[in-house]
Amino acid sequence: MTQPQQPVTNTPRRKRTDVIGEAIKDYIAQQGLRPGDRLPHEHHLIETLDASKGTIREALRALESQGLIQTRTGPQGGTFLAEVSTERTLELLSNYFFFRPPTIHDIYEIRKQLEPSLVASITGLLDDAAFQRLENVMAFYSSPPTSLEEERTQRMKELEFHLVLVEYSPNPLMAMMCRFPLELLMNLTVCQRIYDQPYPELRHKGLDYQSRLLHALREWDAEGARAIMAEHMQAAQQLMETREAMLVREFLKVGKPSDQDQSAEYLALRSYRPTEKR
Amino acid sequence: MTQPQQPVTNTPRRKRTDVIGEAIKDYIAQQGLRPGDRLPHEHHLIETLDASKGTIREALRALESQGLIQTRTGPQGGTFLAEVSTERTLELLSNYFFFRPPTIHDIYEIRKQLEPSLVASITGLLDDAAFQRLENVMAFYSSPPTSLEEERTQRMKELEFHLVLVEYSPNPLMAMMCRFPLELLMNLTVCQRIYDQPYPELRHKGLDYQSRLLHALREWDAEGARAIMAEHMQAAQQLMETREAMLVREFLKVGKPSDQDQSAEYLALRSYRPTEKR
DNA sequence: GTCTTTTATTTATCATGATAAATAACACCC
DNA sequence: GGGTGTTATTTATCATGATAAATAAAAGAC
Numbered sequence: 001m002t003q004p005q006q007p008v009t010n011t012p013r014r015k016r017t018d019v020i021g022e023a024i025k026d027y028i029a030q031q032g033l034r035p036g037d038r039l040p041h042e043h044h045l046i047e048t049l050d051a052s053k054g055t056i057r058e059a060l061r062a063l064e065s066q067g068l069i070q071t072r073t074g075p076q077g078g079t080f081l082a083e084v085s086t087e088r089t090l091e092l093l094s095n096y097f098f099f100r101p102p103t104i105h106d107i108y109e110i111r112k113q114l115e116p117s118l119v120a121s122i123t124g125l126l127d128d129a130a131f132q133r134l135e136n137v138m139a140f141y142s143s144p145p146t147s148l149e150e151e152r153t154q155r156m157k158e159l160e161f162h163l164v165l166v167e168y169s170p171n172p173l174m175a176m177m178c179r180f181p182l183e184l185l186m187n188l189t190v191c192q193r194i195y196d197q198p199y200p201e202l203r204h205k206g207l208d209y210q211s212r213l214l215h216a217l218r219e220w221d222a223e224g225a226r227a228i229m230a231e232h233m234q235a236a237q238q239l240m241e242t243r244e245a246m247l248v249r250e251f252l253k254v255g256k257p258s259d260q261d262q263s264a265e266y267l268a269l270r271s272y273r274p275t276e277k278r
Numbered sequence: 279m280t281q282p283q284q285p286v287t288n289t290p291r292r293k294r295t296d297v298i299g300e301a302i303k304d305y306i307a308q309q310g311l312r313p314g315d316r317l318p319h320e321h322h323l324i325e326t327l328d329a330s331k332g333t334i335r336e337a338l339r340a341l342e343s344q345g346l347i348q349t350r351t352g353p354q355g356g357t358f359l360a361e362v363s364t365e366r367t368l369e370l371l372s373n374y375f376f377f378r379p380p381t382i383h384d385i386y387e388i389r390k391q392l393e394p395s396l397v398a399s400i401t402g403l404l405d406d407a408a409f410q411r412l413e414n415v416m417a418f419y420s421s422p423p424t425s426l427e428e429e430r431t432q433r434m435k436e437l438e439f440h441l442v443l444v445e446y447s448p449n450p451l452m453a454m455m456c457r458f459p460l461e462l463l464m465n466l467t468v469c470q471r472i473y474d475q476p477y478p479e480l481r482h483k484g485l486d487y488q489s490r491l492l493h494a495l496r497e498w499d500a501e502g503a504r505a506i507m508a509e510h511m512q513a514a515q516q517l518m519e520t521r522e523a524m525l526v527r528e529f530l531k532v533g534k535p536s537d538q539d540q541s542a543e544y545l546a547l548r549s550y551r552p553t554e555k556r
Numbered sequence: 557g558t559c560t561t562t563t564a565t566t567t568a569t570c571a572t573g574a575t576a577a578a579t580a581a582c583a584c585c586c
Numbered sequence: 587g588g589g590t591g592t593t594a595t596t597t598a599t600c601a602t603g604a605t606a607a608a609t610a611a612a613a614g615a616c
Contacts, residue, residue, distance in 0.1 A: 095346055
């Protein structure tokens with residue numbers, strides 16, 4: 001499209017850096033290293049693995065970009081084993097969906113299944129501080145927005161409410177899988193468009209569900225909490241899909257006759273654009 | 279434990295390579311590049327980004343390790359934008375759980391929620407070839423295993439049955455989230471231990487559920503398929519957790535009095551060890 | 557025309573060394 | 587003791603160039 005494409009012919013042979021990366025991972029597993037433990041120095045790796053400085057550094061950089069290691073300069077510096085962070089993982093996972101952005105429907109299919117289960121599983125695990133945090137987040141959208149910017153902030157905070165709940169899950173797998181759809185909602189272009197429009201109903205309903213949810217959680221009513229979240233997700237899906245359909249319809253109506261432009265803009269609507277970090 | 283630990287003090291400043299990686303990503307987004315499109319040559323990046331060869335190469339390697347780009351040597355070679363593969367994503371996701379392996383319970387909490395929904399959503403989407411594939415996989419465990427090795431193979435094939443189903447999901451998010459728990463089951467040490475023991479009941483029940491599931495899918499009975507899978511997951515969870523408890527109990531019984539050894543072995547049991555690729 | 561060989565192009569790796577930046581540990585001053 | 591400056595250590599980056607490996611395209615053989 002934009003540039004001459006290359007036929008995908010290759011049988012990508014294993015590169016030295018990949019082999020070295022694997023070797024380091026094996027070393028970690030074999031030595032039973034834990035996060036924080038030190039890895040051999042650069043020059044030591046050069047000797048034992050018989051590779052040049054450049055190759056070793058490329059291998060280490062690859063591991064670092066995956067979040068597996070961290071390096072520090074200075075005395076007693078060097079390479080250290082790290083625990084991959086949640087943020088890094090979400091970022092890497094996002095890459096997969098860069099060219100296959102899920103639809104709103106796709107996302108809510110997951111949320112509908114997982115989040116009710118999530119709240120049931122954290123029932124009884126929330127302390128006063130947790131409830132306080134949740135209420136603090138809710139405070140951001142307890143009254144109608146006064147500007148378009150606040151509109152957007154409120155939507156983000158509504159999603160943050162769910163992210164806070166996730167933090168209390170004892171199941172790391174469940175936590176990650178609940179976080180990711182939320183991450184997508186915060187970054188998908190189409191969602192940002194939807195969120196950028198006033199939508200009082202969304203706020204109202206959300207607030208109501210969340211209040212009821214907090215009540216159930218305080219009463220240690222796991223099944224009640226599950227049911228409320230299920231309803232909440234169902235309703236949110238409905239609202240969001242309606243809005244999505246409106247956006248697409250509206251777009252198709254005003255779209256230029258040229259297929260080219262139309263498809264390009266449509267693709268933009270369907271794209272995933274994470275906000276810049278740091 | 280194994281080596282002197284370092285206190286985690288750092289505020290890891292942004293590195294040049296990271297900045298360059300971001301710059302390249304931005305370039306991709308801004309130019310609207312698609313998978314297969316060519317990225318600028320190494321020497322061109324050196325000039326425009328004003329960095330040395332080593333730095334540029336480290337940045338490209340980081341992107342490559344994330345699966346975002348591929349490089350090819352030779353004329354018309356260079357760096358090309360890639361679509362991150364499913365395999366690569368599962369691998370990167372696995373890293374997160376390297377030091378936080380989920381329990382069997384954790385995994386089945388996800389499977390119970392998602393897989394029934396998955397089969398409901400693929401009902402009506404399977405063609406003859408699909409059914410053929412599923413039956414071919416089932417054939418591997420239609421009769422009792424004759425060796426411990428076959429025992430293991432059969433368990434892997436049972437999981438593969440689910441992986442095949444996943445392939446027909448129209449929801450990429452659902453697909454990824456169903457795949458990952460299966461990947462974990464195939465690689466968690468504790469699962470491998472469980473799978474290494476004879477367990478005729480598992481095979482029997484699994485076969486039964488899967489036959490009924492196929493029947494429902496052929497009849498385009500989405501809700502029936504959903505219900506069968508829900509039952510299947512519930513039963514499998516029960517069986518697996520029972521086995522896990524047995525393993526742990528057995529282990530605690532024969533465990534040496536030394537806390538040290540015991541915890542080390544116990545950790546091993548709880549560890550995640552992916553099998554080597556390629 | 558089809559197969560084989562050569563050639564040109566481009567990344568991959570090796571090699572080496574210099575300078576910059578970060579920072580823990582030490583020495584010093586008050 | 588408590589703050590301050592110095593030093594040593596280690597990675598980060600830059601610079602440069604040579605050789606190796608892969609491979610598409612061109613040239614040549616039959």
